[in-house]
């Protein structure tokens with residue numbers, strides 16, 4: 001036989017977000033010049049009463065003396081408290097109504113305002129146990145019932161003892177008076193509820209610290225509005241992503257660990273085992289081994305454009321959705337490219353170095369304008385195309401080559417091959433992506449094809465270029481200069497030394513992969529990527545994912561959303577629907593989208609599901625991952 005469960009729930013700062021007597025003070029003292037002084041005093045007395053450092057009855061007497069309230073104030077208080085019910089209680093309201101006969105609200109507050117609030121929420125007001133005010137004929141509060149055990153210290157345990165409850169008893173509250181029930185031996189567990197306040201003194205002795213009600217229901221294996229409490233979602237952010245990301249994830253209630261460097265594959269395998277979301281930039285490699293070590297991973301968040309550092313195929317096969325920030329640093333890379341073109345055409349790196357060495361080299365030799373020079377862009381994607389427009393505005397003559405058919409912007413000229421472009425232009429700049437096929441696409445042969453005295457820029461990926469060949473072409477004077485921002489081997493953090501064959505070469509600008517490192521770009525990325533991840537976790541929406549079929553969805557209310565990710569084979573949708581029909585579950589809406597590897601089905605259903613249904617859905621043969629949102 002299943003044992004009955006009794007939930008004993010505190011009212012102030014647990015069921016509601018606030019302390020009722022603080023709100024009463026605001027009502028009574030509205031417009032009174034002493035308001036803030038009296039409010040501070042009341043809050044101080046409340047806290048002392050709650051953490052156990054002041055006798056409870058004394059704290060009650062002192063507060064009521066200060067307040068001088070009447071019956072109308074109490075009615076107004078109840079109205080205001082109806083709008084102050086704790087968020088996670090509101091989220092779980094429907095389920096809690098079904099538990100009404102298992103719940104007692106036990107409070108050192110007053111039935112006069114607690115009962116209307118509890119009834120408004122849908123619980124049974126007869127199961128409220130609390131203090132009672134005594135009024136005079138004019139309706140003024142003159143005292144409280146001193147015979148009520150809840151008006152003194154230890155009152156809550158006395159009340160629970162008298163109830164003589166059958167089955168398990170769980171206490172949910174924020175103060176020492178709730179803990180006392182457990183200490184007196186009348187409860188199986190005390191859950192310290194910290195959604196509204198955190199009382200340090202009580203923390204050490206609580207059985208479980210619960211930042212919200214979902215956490216408690218999850219722990220008790222009871223039904224809840226969120227299949228997985230948000231406070232259990234672990235986010236690991238590497239490579240010093242913008243602090244905005246930490247703020248956004250923490251605001252959602254996730255646990256965030258922040259690191260400024262990247263991690264090696266082995267370090268990451270160890271660290272990632274229980275992580276749900278990993279945030280990286282370009283240096284951290286998410287390999288299949290890493291994905292396999294990550295038992296709970298749902299998202300890779302790339303705080304950058306390039307995703308070549310991520311094994312997208314492995315992520316897809318393991319049901320991990322990857323999001324990046326496709327446009328957020330485009331402009332920054334374009335501006336760096338423009339700056340470098342001008343600097344190199346004017347031979348500025350050498351001129352500046354000479355000045356630092358005390359040499360005054362005033363001469364026009366080797367210095368030119370960029371106006372009317374020919375710029376060759378390899379890779380006419382977001383960056384390449386934007387660079388084309390800005391360079392043309394400076395009077396450059398733009399040529400481009402892309403693997404794919406790309407329409408020319410402005411007066412740019414399309415080339416049919418990279419070779420054709422190389423022989424035509426004065427400046428070659430690479431903006432291809434980092435797919436493996438692009439490794440070493442630029443080497444001795446391609447440098448040979450360039451015009452003598454041309455300039456070379458790589459802001460794309462280090463492995464695209466044969467660095468040794470670049471060095472030889474600079475030293476031989478075939479190239480006038482170069483700018484390189486990306487390297488085949490880059491330090492993991494700013495504490496590691498940098499080494500490259502390009503160091504010390506003439507008219508050579510070396511930068512530490514900072515093409516996208518501007519305040520504007522990082523701030524954009526810092527909010528764009530977390531918002532994508534949060535949207536996916538909250539609604540299942542995959543809009544903008546680089547490896548999942550893209551589905552844009554709104555949250556649903558009064559329904560349950562089931563997410564099913566499976567290998568893309570026929571008949572999975574039919575199988576899902578058969579199982580739902582067998583369990584008499586009505587489908588409110590359903591979406592399916594596939595790509596070559598996977599299918600993604602989102603089903604909104606109108607009825608509470610049970611564990612058997614979930615198990616059957618998980619057992620569908622090609623299932624990669626099954627998740628219930630709410």
Ligand SMILES: NC(=O)C1=CN([C@@H]2O[C@H](COP(=O)(O)OP(=O)(O)OC[C@H]3O[C@@H](n4cnc5c(N)ncnc54)[C@H](O)[C@@H]3O)[C@@H](O)[C@H]2O)C=CC1
Nearest residue numbers: 305306379380381382383402403431432433459460515516
């Ligand atoms: N240095 C830095 O800090 C940054 C570097 N990047 C790099 O720049 C790359 C490009 O960025 P977006 O323009 O936003 O990407 P994108 O995907 O919009 O454009 C890449 C273009 O290159 C073309 N392409 C690929 N391989 C090619 C080849 N072998 N020959 C000719 N065309 C080829 C593609 O068809 C595509 O049009 C990123 O993938 C990333 O690796 C991006 C941002 C910052």
Ligand SMILES: O=C(O)CCC(=O)C(=O)O
Nearest residue numbers: 281282304305306516517
């Ligand atoms: O800023 C970064 O760490 C990486 C920039 C980059 O290469 C990209 O966005 O692809």
